[in-house]
Amino acid sequence: MMIWLLKTHFLLNENIHLLAGQVVRFGITGGLTTLINAGIYYGGIKWIHLSPLLANFIGYLVAMITGYIMHSRFSFRGHGCQDSHWQLLPRFFLASLLSLAGNSFWVWLLVDVMHQLKWTPLPFMIFVTPLLSFWLNRQWVFHAHSDELTASEL
Template sequence: MGQRAVSELFGQLVRFGMVGGFTTGLYALVYSPLAKYEVTSPQVANICGYLVAMATGYFLHSRWSFRGHGTRDNPVRTTSRFFLVSLVSYALNAFWVFVLTDSRMFDGEWWWPLLPIVLVTPLVIFALNRRWVFG
């Protein structure tokens, strides 16, 4: 991998991290009060957070995080792939919520899933977005 390619990858990773941090923060702002104050179940709170983060993420990632990477000659394909990857993100986050908060599993506090949601899910999603959605 040449110096230019490494620099481009690093720039994408930094931008993705900034947008991902922002959208993850939005997710947490939606999820946390709904789950903490038992407005709804943790899984429904997860769906609400996911929808807000997905819509914001598509706009910011397609226009900033991966700008100049790949082609955008087929916006239907790019949008549908982004949606599929976002479903992977949702499934991972639902998995974390289930395993860490469900009474049949770890029965943890409402905030436990936020740790892997912030630390693990974004790395998986970056790889999928870079290679498959915007590549």
């Protein structure tokens, strides 16, 4: 019984450690892509005078391309996914479309409906949407798609 508890405790600690590393890598990559998206959004509305939704869409496209490259090579490396880029890319694109929809919702609600300042969606784009994105990428896009993951696949 004691050996089983020690093995379980070690495996849980290893899983938590691996997950924590993945969260940190995702945070770095996601932070960079979020800043890219937010920077293009803000620059587009401030200096180029684009509509907020168009600026958000352009920022999304640049951030999506950057995010796919960085997440597949850095954030979720070693996660157990053996799929080719042709299999990963459509899932990543769909997951990122949900992020775009989330960010567009914040822009629409706060700027168009509530008539707030054009920068008010930024905190939601930076802090709320990335939580959904991490979960989708970890559980669906870069998941090993097997019934049971080992600690090394986290």
